[in-house]
Amino acid sequence: MTQQVEPDAIPAEATADTAPGESPRAPKGVVHADGFGAAFCAAMAALCAEAVIAGTIGVLVMLSREHDGLPDGVLVIAGLVLGVALLTVLAGGFVTAVAVMPAVALARLMPRRMRRSERRRWTLAAVPLVAGAAVVVFGGVMALGSLAPAPPLAYLLAWGTLTAALLPAALIADIAGRRVRQGRATRLAPRVARDGALVWVIVAALGAGAYGTGLAEVYEPPRLGAADLAGTWTDGHGGTVRLTSDGAATAAGYDNFVWDGTGKDKPTDCDGSGTWKPVREGGAVNGVALRIASCELSRNLSVSGTRKEPRIFHEIGKPGSGKRYVLTKVVEK
Numbered sequence: 417m418t419q420q421v422e423p424d425a426i427p428a429e430a431t432a433d434t435a436p437g438e439s440p441r442a443p444k445g446v447v448h449a450d451g452f453g454a455a456f457c458a459a460m461a462a463l464c465a466e467a468v469i470a471g472t473i474g475v476l477v478m479l480s481r482e483h484d485g486l487p488d489g490v491l492v493i494a495g496l497v498l499g500v501a502l503l504t505v506l507a508g509g510f511v512t513a514v515a516v517m518p519a520v521a522l523a524r525l526m527p528r529r530m531r532r533s534e535r536r537r538w539t540l541a542a543v544p545l546v547a548g549a550a551v552v553v554f555g556g557v558m559a560l561g562s563l564a565p566a567p568p569l570a571y572l573l574a575w576g577t578l579t580a581a582l583l584p585a586a587l588i589a590d591i592a593g594r595r596v597r598q599g600r601a602t603r604l605a606p607r608v609a610r611d612g613a614l615v616w617v618i619v620a621a622l623g624a625g626a627y628g629t630g631l632a633e634v635y636e637p638p639r640l641g642a643a644d645l646a647g648t649w650t651d652g653h654g655g656t657v658r659l660t661s662d663g664a665a666t667a668a669g670y671d672n673f674v675w676d677g678t679g680k681d682k683p684t685d686c687d688g689s690g691t692w693k694p695v696r697e698g699g700a701v702n703g704v705a706l707r708i709a710s711c712e713l714s715r716n717l718s719v720s721g722t723r724k725e726p727r728i729f730h731e732i733g734k735p736g737s738g739k740r741y742v743l744t745k746v747v748e749k
Contacts, residue, residue, distance in 0.1 A: 451593030452517075457605040459516040459589035463508040465612025466581060469619055471500070476623035479634050482720055512585070515578075519546040519586045520593065539590045540583070547578040638723040640701050642694045649728060649743035655685070657706065657743065665692040665706055671741055672713050673732045683741075686711035704728055717743070 487493055523542040527534050551574050559565040592604040626632040646661045655669040667690070671683035688710030695703035695716055704717045721727035721744070729742040 451596030454596045454604060455520055455589035455593035456512055456517060458592035458608055459520075459585040460505075460508045460512045461605040461608040461612070462585040462588045463511055463516070463581070464504055465608060465615070466584065467504045467508065469612065469616050471504075472616060472619050472623070476619075476626075476632075479627070480632050482635055511582075512589075515546055515550055515582055516585045516589055519543045519582060520589045522546065523586070523590060534594070536587065536590065539586050543583050543586045544575075544579050547575055547582055550578060551575045637702065637719050638721060638726050640719055640723070640726060642701065644726065645692075645694060645701070645704055645728075648746040650746055651741065651743050655743075656746075659692050659704070663691050663693060665690045665708065667708050667711070667713070670708070670711075670713070672708075672711050673741060684711075686713050 487496055519542045520539065522545065523538040524534060526538050526542065551571055555566065555571055555574070588604065588608060595602055595604070623632075627634060643661065646659050648656055648658045650656045651671060653671075655671050656667070657670050658666045658668075660666075667686045667688055670686040672686040673683050686708055688708050690706065690708035690710075690713070692704055692706045694701045695705050697703075702719055704719075706713065706715050706717060708714075715730050717728040717730045719726065719728055720742075725744065727742055727744050729740045731739065732741050733739045
């Protein structure tokens, strides 16, 4: 006996996809992805936006502080911008992979183990844990490399900073992944990038307005004359050099950094008399040429600080290391 099947019992989608002469197949259930890709892209976009905004704020603040000057030339600036952009993307992907996504995975795992529903508070709890683990691992590696651990406060500050940086990205990644799993996926990464660009424009505009209206001023080294350089300069650790108006120099305990052949500069005390003269560039004094023959000391020191608190310095260690030997002028009362 043949069983009759009502036409309405077969879904329209099944009959539409069935070739002539074939029996209709059962409709397949809708299976959603776990949302890993969407979460990763959204988190990476958030971290890149955070880095660009924080970097812009840092540059705006740095302009008003003492610095070595800005790069010159269109090609140099363009290359620097491209290099920073590439580094930002690579760093954003790395941090997303090793910190944000593990935090998101932990936030999904904890409620499952406790048989509770997924909530945003699980992400808020997971991020500090992952940040703490990252500080322990990287802090331990750095301590082994330097053979000396950092102060406990440094680890605490690193944990707090990393937590604050990862939290927005982790929350955005959780939202992106949840939407995919619920079948209402939206392209969240472009929206994050758009909103981040909008915030960057606002920050840049506020900074430009502050410098343009005079609320903030770009730092410039003090304009000193030869008479301003004459006097006693100290390194704050017992080393001094006295410069007289007739070009004579007297050093006492002055740190003379000598290359030791192992990649480091080791200081030796320099005591003796010599000469000095101002170093000019474009008619302006921007440094001091110091010569002490008894110590085989020959240094050109640059001017920094402010007119009220001038300083002279020279670099020590490898070029570009940022390490300086700094002397501050003693105010004679």
